[in-house]
Amino acid sequence: MSTTSTTSNKIWDYTPPNDESLHAPRPPISQGPSTHVIQTKPKPQNEYVDADHPYFYGRMWRARSFMVEYAGEFFGTMILVMFGTAANCQYNLSTVPAISPSPAGHLTVITLRSVQTWGSLSLGWGAGIALGIFLSGGHINPAVTLAMAVWRGFPWLKVPxxxxxxxxxxxxxxxxxxxxxxxxxxxxxxxxxVRTMKTAGYFCTVPVSAIPPAWFSTLICTKR
Structure with a gap:
């Protein structure tokens, strides 16, 4: 009985080792001022960017960020002029019998009177403007860029x-x-x-004999 009682007492008197004894001793707590700063405001967006990552500060990324707006204006204006001038050529050149036996862009009514319609021109320029704005962001015209810089705070450094x-x-x-x-x-x-003004007008605004009215009309109604 005594042996059993002694063994039982040893089991119940067992104390597990302290966790601190299993690890290295901790350094003493410094009594000086704390160097840790509690962040009470959200960080700016640029602080979340990994500055060491080559993707953000590489030459290709800088070139891409710099040229993306100008490339958008280039391709947007190209699409606008391409659709619009193609509509001009289709509408005007199709009236020549040697080019097209049945003029396109015209409507023949019951009285056999050929009435010119502006449907093809409107669709061509409308599609060019819509696709150009969708691609570039909205300027696609120097007059719009100048107006945005004067009245909407567009950066003047980007205007040229x-x-x-x-x-x-x-x-x-x-x-x-x-x-x-x-x-x-x-x-x-x-x-x-042979190139004359009658076909040059398909692609650009050409001067006429009345220079001052033409200049003023081009200034206020420019489209290409």
Whole structure:
């Protein structure tokens, strides 16, 4: 009985080892001022960006961020001019019998009187504007860029780049349409080396004999 009682007492008197004895001793707590700062305000968005990541500060990323707006204006204006001038060429060149036996863009009524309709022109320019704005963001015209800078706080430093991109985009869009309609234009003009104002007006605003009214009209009604 004594042996059993002694063993039972040892079991019940067992004390597990202290957790602190299993680890290295902790350093003493410093009595000086704490260096930890409690953040009470949300961090700015730029502090969440990993500054060491090469994607954000690489040369390609900087070039992409700088050129994306100008590229949008270039392609947006190119699409606008391409659709619009293509509608001009289709509407005007289709009236030449040697090019198109049945004029497109016209409506023949019961009285056999050919009535010109502006449906194809409106659809062409409307589609160009809609697609251009959807792609670029809304300017696609130097007049719009200038107005945004004067009255809407658009950065003036971006105005020259935007206007240059729009100019180059318009030239490229008109060149694409000209290459597509070159044969028809040659037929209209009567030769491959002949170009007059009657076909130049398909791609741009050309001057007429009344210079001051034409200049004023172009200033207030510019579209390309």
């Amino acid at each position: 780049g935007y206007m240059l991109s729009q100019l180059l985009g318009g030239i490229c869009g008109a060149a694409i349409v000209y290459g597509n309609y070159k044969t028809a234009i040659n037929i209209k003009e009567g030769g491959s080396d």
